[in-house]
Amino acid sequence: MNENHGTTRSRRAFLQSAAAILAAAHLPGTLRAASSKLRIGIIGSGRVGGTLGALWVKAGHQVMFSSLDIEHDRKLAADIGSGARAGTPKEAAAFGDVLFFAVPYSALPGLRRDLAAEIKGKIVLDASNPIPGRDGDMAKAALAKGTGVSSPEFLPGTRLVRAYNEVGYARMREDAHKAGERLGIPLAGDDAQAVKTAAGLVRDAGHDPVIVGGLARARDFDYGSSVFGRPMTAAELRKALGLTP
Numbered sequence: 001m002n003e004n005h006g007t008t009r010s011r012r013a014f015l016q017s018a019a020a021i022l023a024a025a026h027l028p029g030t031l032r033a034a035s036s037k038l039r040i041g042i043i044g045s046g047r048v049g050g051t052l053g054a055l056w057v058k059a060g061h062q063v064m065f066s067s068l069d070i071e072h073d074r075k076l077a078a079d080i081g082s083g084a085r086a087g088t089p090k091e092a093a094a095f096g097d098v099l100f101f102a103v104p105y106s107a108l109p110g111l112r113r114d115l116a117a118e119i120k121g122k123i124v125l126d127a128s129n130p131i132p133g134r135d136g137d138m139a140k141a142a143l144a145k146g147t148g149v150s151s152p153e154f155l156p157g158t159r160l161v162r163a164y165n166e167v168g169y170a171r172m173r174e175d176a177h178k179a180g181e182r183l184g185i186p187l188a189g190d191d192a193q194a195v196k197t198a199a200g201l202v203r204d205a206g207h208d209p210v211i212v213g214g215l216a217r218a219r220d221f222d223y224g225s226s227v228f229g230r231p232m233t234a235a236e237l238r239k240a241l242g243l244t245p
Contacts, residue, residue: 036200037061041096043089043111044103045073047169048127052100052205055176057083059204066092093118098125098197101155102164105130105139108154120157123194125201127164129223148188148218161189161198162218171231176206184210184234186227186241188218208234212241 037060042049045065053063057080065073066089073086093099093115103111105128130139130147142150152160164172166186175183185207189195199209212220220241221227227240238245 038097038197038201039095040064040201041092041094041099042066043092043099043101043115044107044128045076046102048164048172049100049102050076051169051173052102052164053084054080055173055205056201057081061201061204064092064095090115090118093122096122098123098201099158100125100127100164102127104128104135105142106135108151109138112154112156116157119155122158123191123197124155124158124160125163125198126151126155126160127162129165131223143222143224146216146219147222148215151218152215159189159191159194160215161187161191161194162215162221163187163198163202165223166221166225166228167231168229172205172207175231178206181233181235182206182208184208184232184237186210186212186221186237188212188215188221190214210234210237210241210243212243 039062040053040056042053042063042065045053045067049065053065057063060083062083064085064087065076066087067073070086070088077084077086087095089111099119099122101124108128128151130142130150132139132143147165148162151162152158164185167183171183185202187195187198187202187209189198195211199211202209212218219225227237232240235245
């Protein structure tokens, strides 16, 4: 009798656990527990998005490239080979466990409107820079507030991390998996799991993540900051930003 009762309780606990796992698997932004490899949707497959997407495919992730030029994206995916594919921004946003935005800042309001359902709840790495000479007054307003405050307004409902906005694509490519001290990539985010995932992707690309703090600290490496456009090792970057080792 006691043995049967214990068996019943064990079966009930197992079923409850299985149900919880299945429910979690259907939550937006939930990463696949069975593998460390992710599906990454690239929104803006120009020089930065194309470079990082190729590095992530090499690391074993699945990547969908998207931009305003689908033929460019198809050629890029074909050149990279297995693990790479092309789609529309909406398809890439739906495809990705993690999304990477590298677009002109002035494109974000339109993407907020077009991709609202697809991006909700997902981890987003945002590399888009507000450049007044290109993006106009909205860029000036974003820099005044700091992109860590501004970008979540354009990408609401996402688990946003500022990443890969501070260094040019050529150094990202040339310094990937470099021997010795690697290129430092500053990260800022309020969601601990999102920052952890972003840091893992930085390492997979062959760089060294430098966690600066919450989103409010993203202004420390915004366009026009003292470290912007200055490739540094992680140690050099931490020193320049006044971070403890």
